[in-house]
Amino acid sequence: MKLITAIIRPEKLDDVRGGLESYGVQGLTVSGAHGYGRQRGHTEVYRGAEYTVDLHPKVRIEVLATEDQVDDIVDVIISSSNTGRAGDGKVWTVDVYEAVRVRTGERGAAAV
Amino acid sequence: MKLITAIIRPEKLDDVRGGLESYGVQGLTVSGAHGYGRQRGHTEVYRGAEYTVDLHPKVRIEVLATEDQVDDIVDVIISSSNTGRAGDGKVWTVDVYEAVRVRTGERGAAAV
């Protein structure tokens, strides 16, 4: 079992979700994040004082997946969220020691 | 050392925290998330246009724990957040390579 974490552009969330659903992913967890990297910031001005905002709104997607699906899922995410412009984000995977479905207590592959 | 991550219903947070405290967990980190899965969504209507909202508010709990406590903690979380209805959430654990307490620089078990 692996946990795939993707930091993507907020406007790409629907595409990614659509892609993952088509692939057969039945659940995922989404949360808000801000990213800092190569993407350029913007400036706001309030009564002549300038604020440079260089943290960009991002969305984090987390998907628990069985080993055999991991590569495919990463590919789906990348292909559906890629725009080619700086700020597209990162995807990373880590090993999961154990996963449990709270409702049933099912563990492992049955939990996702 | 392991990191236990639980995605649960927001209204169960207090119960889970209570359970973990009783067990002896002395700290945890909470953040907001949205989940998508088997739980059904709801519909909002604005001037005759319909919005189907199928991401549900969830709460993420993260607990660093020593190996010997992990199973108990997972059990406490599951028993205190389980409602038996779709949408109860997931718990997963991953291996932590190292954990440090920022205040003191203590590492390992002393850090949690």
Next chain:
Amino acid sequence: MKLITAIIRPEKLDDVRGGLESYGVQGLTVSGAHGYGRQRGHTEVYRGAEYTVDLHPKVRIEVLATEDQVDDIVDVIISSSNTGRAGDGKVWTVDVYEAVRVRTGERGAAAV
């Protein structure tokens, strides 16, 4: 490759970012969180009813880093976010199985 996660005080974010940039970290992801631990809470009062708030606003920083940089980065984070008062937070690292840059599909060290 490792993922470093730090839970720190919100007011320390700028310092940490500054430190990491100086060190050479070129990107990171930030999100909001709430923490519970040794730090004392505060009390609010509304029409004679008392609310004790014991979850404190925290900021989560996540940095993907290559193995050789991990220890330095953890040190930078700790030294730049440490205040010595309860509530300073935790830093933990986990092994990353794979990391990908969405824009280019680059993997591994090239992705961060």
Next chain:
Amino acid sequence: MDTGDTAWVLASAALVLLMTPGLAFFYGGMTRAKGVLNMMMMSFGAIALVGVLWVLYGYSTSFGTDLFGGVLGNPGEKFGLSNILSTGDGMPLVGTIPEIAFVGFQSVFAIITVALISGAIADRAKFGAWLLFAGIWVTLVYFPVAHWVFDFNKDVNGNPIGGWIGQGLGVIDFAGGTAVHINAGAAALALALVLGKRKGFGKDPSHRPHNLPFVMLGAGLLWFGWFGFNAGSALGANGIASFAWINTLVAPAAATLGWLLVERLRDGHATSLGAASGAVAGLVAITPACSAITPIWSIVLGLIAGAVCALAVGLKYKLGYDDSLDVVGVHLVGGLIGTLFIGLAADPNAPAAATGLFHGGGLELLGKQALGSIAVLLYSFVLAFIIGWVIQKTIGFRVPSHHEEDGVDVSVHAESAYDFGGRIGGSFHPLDGAAIAEEGSANVAGSTKSKVEA
């Protein structure tokens, strides 16, 4: 007709209309974020429904010729206002203003009285049931009570007809301590009992106010509008209106200080919710009294009302009724304080020309004030309880438990109040005939996407 008096009454009527949206914010800011729209809708619904009923038969019931020995005015007499609409020669007047202006001024009192009640049932009322309650209660309670208190019609010989509390008993209630605040407060208590406590009452920390600036906004708009409420009740732009105006400034000012003082001494902190609440408590208390006591006594009244109401809002936890936004603690208690205080401090030189205990008038006035208050309190409480109870037992007044958990905004109104960009995902489509027919009235729809059981 006097144009100056008419100008002031028209302006005042508009000011009082604004009070109900003001109340929507005062109340709405105090609910949770997931119940604010429902709370506001109860106010806006009151404007809509009572506005229509007032024109149809409400005015006539309140200010028509006595029926049943003065229990109410004749609802059919001025039905639809049809016979008082002339604006040319022979235009009917009330005092120095067109009767139709008086109709307008009184309409907004009926509206806000109903809206006030809604504070007791935050986060758990069906909107349809609320409208039904509002329509029946305003008909059976407010219209008659307004007839008792506000009707100063006289017969051709100048003898009082109608208004057994106001002109009969001689209870002094300049702008509605009994007819508005005690009336609404008593009904609120009844509904709080009928609907029962919110889930987590007294325990769930999410019950704290979600938007205190809205509460301040509401308090500001209420105070602003209240100048129309009180000073407009002089029905003219004159010395009495000016007298009422200054009392409407100074009593709530003092009440704010009174409430904050209690908080500072008891909890260690003067709060913004306390300031807003204190101002409203002072406004409530001065409402009946603003023509009867001098500004100095208004300060005293304000201090008392602010301090006592600050203590009174805690009662619900002790006694165990969930008057969610403290209609009882602020409007019933504040209304009683103000109405009774007249019996103590009424000054024979003030416009109302009544003499209270402190000015040598003995206990007579106090007794009358108490009698009038209790009559309205009991009548409203009993009727509201019965109406509410019947609604609860028939179509149901309270939403199902899981709707309360989801939040009344989403479950009752299919809306959520805020979207600051944090909400993500979801899908959208315009409603067209087909889709409508299919999905019916369900608001918790299954996801439209196909799922495979794992």
Next chain:
Amino acid sequence: MDTGDTAWVLASAALVLLMTPGLAFFYGGMTRAKGVLNMMMMSFGAIALVGVLWVLYGYSTSFGTDLFGGVLGNPGEKFGLSNILSTGDGMPLVGTIPEIAFVGFQSVFAIITVALISGAIADRAKFGAWLLFAGIWVTLVYFPVAHWVFDFNKDVNGNPIGGWIGQGLGVIDFAGGTAVHINAGAAALALALVLGKRKGFGKDPSHRPHNLPFVMLGAGLLWFGWFGFNAGSALGANGIASFAWINTLVAPAAATLGWLLVERLRDGHATSLGAASGAVAGLVAITPACSAITPIWSIVLGLIAGAVCALAVGLKYKLGYDDSLDVVGVHLVGGLIGTLFIGLAADPNAPAAATGLFHGGGLELLGKQALGSIAVLLYSFVLAFIIGWVIQKTIGFRVPSHHEEDGVDVSVHAESAYDFGGRIGGSFHPLDGAAIAEEGSANVAGSTKSKVEA
């Protein structure tokens, strides 16, 4: 001069001024969080620009002596108001009030008419282009149309001069069903077509209203101000004003019920957005009619306007124009309903003393009302389309696509509306001369920190 009448008109003028900020909230609450400031700025910009133009030549164009056979008033005649400013003996009057008070009262009508249009172009308009459009449209369309509808000047012999729609044709439009609502609605439709649809129109779920309490606040302030709009149009504190007042209460009250009823039957839920929208639709519909129909008929009008507008707002999805906040569905449709309804229900005993079809007046009045409506509709639509189109083709009206994605607030105004503490990071420095020169007008600046390519 009558002080009472003047008091009422001055108060009314202030009330109508408040309507534009009210509109800013009504509209602003309906946009996304990242477009609310731009939406509000279009209203505030209208106050600023039209306020100045009105004093310079607007009043004179609307109420000056006929030019070109009545197409417009002479803009130079009262330029800068210079010749009507006397406040002593010989002060010029309009009826019983100082002419300068009339100038003030009419100014705010020009302002809000322009502001109304902006609802059609949410989330995608350049602010400079909007101001340019506003200035040209108000000059070429509003000022002349106001001359046609609102100018009741007579020559020395008492013969009408100016006002071919109002006093010439005899169209009844008490407070601006044609000149304000149809006028703005038609222009809004034109701009919606010129600017085209927002990205994701009819698909993107982020287009839902971001702050419904603001919409309620806007509706509340609009309703409050509308008493000045309608009852103030009597230009005095009299029976007619009072008559208009009560209609301004009861028609929107009924319209709220009408809108909610449609929602309840069609979607299963009565919404707060529906209540706010219904109230505004009713206010629009009663605007031309408030002196011509009795309160009972106002209730009927309100119910119709509320229900029809509730259905009309869905048209944009069917027909495919992005009138983002439904200026067409509410103001154009509501304005037409109200203006035409006069032809049906005008009561000879109401102040306007006109007789509609239902009271035996035949179809004549209805025909006139239709003619006046269509004249204004077409004139405004065509001119607005041309003005908008030229602006779009020259300096560009719509923001570049990536600015729309970033949000117009940040890209056009370099601001974001809210910061509840969730925004983190960023750097700050006061602008000084040096820094300004360097960074120019770019709002999407490169990070000031040095970066190393990986």
Next chain:
Amino acid sequence: MDTGDTAWVLASAALVLLMTPGLAFFYGGMTRAKGVLNMMMMSFGAIALVGVLWVLYGYSTSFGTDLFGGVLGNPGEKFGLSNILSTGDGMPLVGTIPEIAFVGFQSVFAIITVALISGAIADRAKFGAWLLFAGIWVTLVYFPVAHWVFDFNKDVNGNPIGGWIGQGLGVIDFAGGTAVHINAGAAALALALVLGKRKGFGKDPSHRPHNLPFVMLGAGLLWFGWFGFNAGSALGANGIASFAWINTLVAPAAATLGWLLVERLRDGHATSLGAASGAVAGLVAITPACSAITPIWSIVLGLIAGAVCALAVGLKYKLGYDDSLDVVGVHLVGGLIGTLFIGLAADPNAPAAATGLFHGGGLELLGKQALGSIAVLLYSFVLAFIIGWVIQKTIGFRVPSHHEEDGVDVSVHAESAYDFGGRIGGSFHPLDGAAIAEEGSANVAGSTKSKVEA
């Protein structure tokens, strides 16, 4: 007594009262989310405290018989308003309105002047210290200065008594350029210096406005109320009021354009904060001048005031004082511009009938205007500095450093403004006697749960 004049003054007084809640939003929207309640409380606290003091001795100090050669009015003369309350025969009048209406109208000027000051000390003031300052400053500064500027009482022979600036020196200040805006602005500067800079002043990006729609709302309510402020100062519904009304529309309209123009040219973007600020700057500038200059000159004044204030708000970064919300840049600078501009552009045909430099009046009027301005500026600055300094050195004016970090809302008022559902956890219990006694006034309480040290 004239009912029309009274109607207008009563309405105006209510309008001006609304300005202080309006200011609370104008200011409150500009603070951080964690300081908005404290900011609003300073306004509401001013209403409460000054409202009471005004009735007690404030009115008498401002408008009583000269003491000490005109330094102030006799505070005891009309203490508690006791001797001016008659509303029947022999009711005391001021001009054509009841004196008690005049008392009400003037009360709200005292209130808002105090509230204005609070913008300088956002995010760092103790509420108790603020109330203390407010009470002393209004007594020692505002009441006397109002006596100098606004008191036009004459002795039995018609000779001026009181009012050495207004009727003595002949400074023209129709509605309070000196007594209100320069007065408050100078005091604000003093407090900014006494309290010192906020942590992170000029560096911390969290100091950006947290809720710009609130700033717009505040500006809208202020503008609306300002019609009462300025046109109400005519103390009647007449040509002068109408003249002031139109200037109160057009000057801020022009100032909005002026401010936005500066922003557009300097920063590349016209902002909503700029629009709101420009409107307020224009309102400030026209306040003293609205009866003295023609609308065309009001446009000029507005453009100047908007542009200059847009530049002036940057001074604090250069000079290093933390006038947090720019009371100096907007009210002191705007007040000076407006007061001095009268010396240039006063038109002999305008109601004030004064002749400025441009109309051939020479420099005399300008000199007087400067003198009056400087007198008020210095008096207020010095006194405010002393009062503030003594409070700081004794009970402390500024909160402790960690309270500033936690946010003044939570540390001073034990409240937080918003809870949109993002806040999680926490526990709740009603305060009862026992619990209160135990926990005292500490707001940063230890968690009630037992902890084990690791």
